[in-house]
Amino acid sequence: MLVASMNPCPCGFYGSSEKECKCTEKQIKQYKSKISGPILDRIDIQVIVPSVKYDKLAGKRGERSEVIRERVNNARQVQLERYKGLDIYANADLTPKLIETVCKLNEPSKIILKKSFEQMKLSARAYSRILKVARTIADLDGKKDIDSTHIIEAIGYRSLDRK
Template structure:
């Protein structure tokens, strides 16, 4: 199994300003046509979809947010957890987990299972998208240093799906 990391930046419309209707002059049809270039099945294969807002220049250099050294520590910790989890298997990262092994590695408690079912229903996730959410939730839990996937990890993972107002 191959884990390929790639980042795909994409504008929301040909001019790049949608949904800011003060600046975007694209018609709804143009926006739809533009976004339809990325099909649902392709989107389903993306682990993380994050919508970025324009950055206020003034906010640069502020002291908010987590320091990168601390983030690095958390990432290293999460990688180590995965190393232990997958020792002796062909897997290296949570993203590698095959659908058949999802239940084993992304085990959910009763409450979490109900939460996941609710998310899949309300977000109308395909089976593949549900698996992605579970794998991302496993990583969110690893980053939080948690042994078990909790509801907040599932919610955060579901948040990294494509914005519905754009694609559905």
């Protein structure tokens, strides 16, 4: 598993509510272009993470790990059964042919994906990543079929693809 992080701009404060970013648009563009499209394509989930203040870290906790673990284990079980007899361990391993059968979309989801695809100028690789991630979100949600909320969430995880 690959986990990586980068600053939003050379100074690191682009989009921050604490400090003003002093970078020019050109600098930001140049900085972002250091990471190539083909590499970005291969990263399944891209999210923008705001800086966390100490008070927040020390204060209220989110969902408990035990609860999340159970949800993940359930999703793993669903996938193990779905891929029984196939040479596939997880949604990430799906072949283009299997994506067609396992990641079927309803009409509203198809329209949402088509529109985002055109607007964000996504690559074919990013397209299949979105479908696989949407399948995983649906599995975590305990749903047999991918619905539009799953597809919208998966598209939201391509934040660096946005033009």
